[in-house]
Amino acid sequence: MKLSDRYPHFKFQTGKHLTLLILNTLLITFLWNNPTLFAAKKAYPFSPGEQLTFEVRWSFIPAGRAVLEILPVEEVNGENAFHFVMTSETYPLIDIFYKVRDRIDSYTDTCMTHSFKYKKSKRGTSTKEVEVIFNWKKGTARYSESGQKGQEISIMPGSFDPLSVFYAFRLHSLYQGKKIETPVTDGKKCVIGKATVIKKEKIKINGKLYDTYLVEPELKHLGGVFEKTEDAKLRIWVSADDKKIPLRIESRLIVGSFIAELTSYKKAAP
Numbered sequence: 077m078k079l080s081d082r083y084p085h086f087k088f089q090t091g092k093h094l095t096l097l098i099l100n101t102l103l104i105t106f107l108w109n110n111p112t113l114f115a116a117k118k119a120y121p122f123s124p125g126e127q128l129t130f131e132v133r134w135s136f137i138p139a140g141r142a143v144l145e146i147l148p149v150e151e152v153n154g155e156n157a158f159h160f161v162m163t164s165e166t167y168p169l170i171d172i173f174y175k176v177r178d179r180i181d182s183y184t185d186t187c188m189t190h191s192f193k194y195k196k197s198k199r200g201t202s203t204k205e206v207e208v209i210f211n212w213k214k215g216t217a218r219y220s221e222s223g224q225k226g227q228e229i230s231i232m233p234g235s236f237d238p239l240s241v242f243y244a245f246r247l248h249s250l251y252q253g254k255k256i257e258t259p260v261t262d263g264k265k266c267v268i269g270k271a272t273v274i275k276k277e278k279i280k281i282n283g284k285l286y287d288t289y290l291v292e293p294e295l296k297h298l299g300g301v302f303e304k305t306e307d308a309k310l311r312i313w314v315s316a317d318d319k320k321i322p323l324r325i326e327s328r329l330i331v332g333s334f335i336a337e338l339t340s341y342k343k344a345a346p
Contacts, residue, residue: 120188121246121319124148124158125344128321130336132164140166140176142336144242146344150183152192157183160239166200175200182239188247194237194263208237208263219263231266232259241269246320250289252276270294279313279324281337286323287316 127145131138142164149156160182166175177199183192194208210217216228217235236244241260248256250273260269271293279288291312313324325336 122146122243123344125342127340127342128338129340129342130322130325131339132334132336134170134334137170138167139170139334140164141339145342149186152183155192156186157192158186158188158240158243159183160243162239171200180239182237184236184240184243188244190234191237191240191261194239206263208261210235217261217263217266226263229261229264229266231261232268235259235261235266236269238262242322245271245291246314248320250291250314250316250320252289274311276316277313281323282339286313288313288323289316289320 124146127143130142130144132140132142142162144160144162147159147161150159151157162178162180162182164176164178166177170176179197179199181193181195183194184190185192190212191210193210194206196204196206198204205222207220208217209220210231211228214228215230215233217231218228219226236258238260241258244258245256248254252273252275254273256271256273258269259266261267271291274290274292276287276289279286291314293310293312295310309326309328311326312322315321315323321338321341323338325334327334
């Protein structure tokens with residue numbers, strides 16, 4: 077199988093691209109086999125115990141809340157893993173129109189080089205159980221919904237799931253104009269997730285002024301309401317410090333505009 081067939085989202089136009097892919101694969105393999113060396117040199121901007129709580133507004137109407145948290149390290153397939161969790165729920169008034177009770181669980185290696193497992197549970201107006209299992213010996217991922225397994229797909233080295241990719245982003249140093257690219261998969265397709273740091277600016281949340289970086293992820297590979305919305309846009313303001321905490325998230329969708337702002341930040345235990 078040609079590399080261009082195995083990784084169709086890469087463009088192998090010159091020998092330079094092939095060389096970079098090989099070097100990247102060798103580097104990731106080395107880090108997987110030497111996690112202690114990598115962990116000793118890498119200081120993370122997050123750790124178990126961190127909890128971020130957001131209030132979500134829909135066209136200026138309080139709609140619900142979302143919580144991002146990191147649970148204690150646990151074992152997955154014999155390896156230590158970070159356990160990231162995102163829960164979201166709508167307020168009672170919004171429940172009348174569309175009830176959301178969602179939970180996402182994501183597991184990655186503690187060296188933050190790839191995902192192990194991804195789960196999503198919907199318990200609102202609609203119900204759904206999704207699981208994505210990564211098989212790194214084969215370089216594949218398999219999506220299943222409500223127990224029905226889909227076909228395995230080939231994934232790129234160092235791929236993250238849709239939740240853990242956010243934490244992988246926080247490992248990068250930021251500056252205006254920087255472009256970040258990371259492989260990401262939902263189990264149905266594997267793409268290069270891209271984001272651009274637009275500028276540095278001050279924003280005010282609940283009367284407090286913050287120094288932030290405005291980041292815009294690329295949306296062309298996202299489905300659902302993003303795919304159906306003409307000129308859809310997603311903007312994220314993250315703190316301009318070593319934590320890179322998301323402070324405000326704005327999205328423009330076919331169903332209206334959503335704004336999520338941080339209301340509380342629980343630091344990880346020392």
